[in-house]
Amino acid sequence: MTLLDVKHLSVRYGALTIVNDVSFSISEGEWLMIVGPNGAGKSTIVSAISQGTPYTGEVFVQGRNIKSLRARDLAQTIGVLAQSHAMGYGFTVGAVVRLGRYAYSPGLFSGSRDEDEAMVTRALELTGLTRFAEQNVLTLSGGELQRTFLAQIFAQNPRVLLLDEPTNHLDLVYQKQTFELITEWLKTPGRAVVSVVHDLSLAKAYGTRGLLLDGGKTIVCGETGEVFAPEYINHAYSMDVAAWMRRMLAQWQEEGTR
Numbered sequence: 001m002t003l004l005d006v007k008h009l010s011v012r013y014g015a016l017t018i019v020n021d022v023s024f025s026i027s028e029g030e031w032l033m034i035v036g037p038n039g040a041g042k043s044t045i046v047s048a049i050s051q052g053t054p055y056t057g058e059v060f061v062q063g064r065n066i067k068s069l070r071a072r073d074l075a076q077t078i079g080v081l082a083q084s085h086a087m088g089y090g091f092t093v094g095a096v097v098r099l100g101r102y103a104y105s106p107g108l109f110s111g112s113r114d115e116d117e118a119m120v121t122r123a124l125e126l127t128g129l130t131r132f133a134e135q136n137v138l139t140l141s142g143g144e145l146q147r148t149f150l151a152q153i154f155a156q157n158p159r160v161l162l163l164d165e166p167t168n169h170l171d172l173v174y175q176k177q178t179f180e181l182i183t184e185w186l187k188t189p190g191r192a193v194v195s196v197v198h199d200l201s202l203a204k205a206y207g208t209r210g211l212l213l214d215g216g217k218t219i220v221c222g223e224t225g226e227v228f229a230p231e232y233i234n235h236a237y238s239m240d241v242a243a244w245m246r247r248m249l250a251q252w253q254e255e256g257t258r
Helices: 042-049 071-077 093-104 114-126 142-156 172-186 200-206 230-237 241-256
Strands: 002-013 016-027 031-035 056-061 078-081 160-164 192-196 209-214 217-223
Touching: 002 042, 002 192, 016 042, 016 056, 016 192, 016 209, 016 217, 031 042, 031 172, 031 200, 042 160, 042 192, 071 078, 071 093, 078 142, 093 114, 093 142, 114 142, 114 172, 142 172, 160 172, 172 192, 172 200, 200 241, 209 230, 217 230, 230 241
Parallel strands: 031 192, 031 209, 078 160, 160 192
Antiparallel strands: 002 016, 002 056, 209 217
């Protein structure tokens, strides 16, 4: 079942074209990695799909044009995890995660429902944040804060998860935790993930499909093995990507032989 279908997406700022006629689709169980050099238009695509940036073209979610969806329906369908989060108020972790259930609330002043509380509790458990539930988010580390917003999205329970370089500023341990948590989330039927990823190793390790961009245009879109083929990836990055990765890996292999 196709969950997200993007057709001829373009984003322009005046005479400058940031994204140029990009099309792709993703079905349940798939994790699409959007990769490419700086300025390729990767984050702009995520912003356009989530209705944060004006665009031309069409975006369909479960067969419905996304522009026809009410904000409530959109929140029940698409969840977005950004690179960083600016917190100006000292909410508790539990309160931030509970905001993920707002789209399911029957009214502004309605009380908590058992289903909502169960989803919040489960999201806290999945992300290892149960013991932080009453802690002020302003006291959290960067990795703990990112997990808090990931838990909020898990509580939101969307069909499609959009990630804009979600681990770009995190330590290795939090990178690993975040990608493994998302892998587990994706195992539930009827879900799909689209990620903007700077780290090609993460993209290749976790993605099932890839979209390679350069200068706002699609170079190739397909299975990760095809997208990371030398003729495409080397062209986009203007270097021998695999040789560079092997050189980096060799340092660790040499350490292991000492």
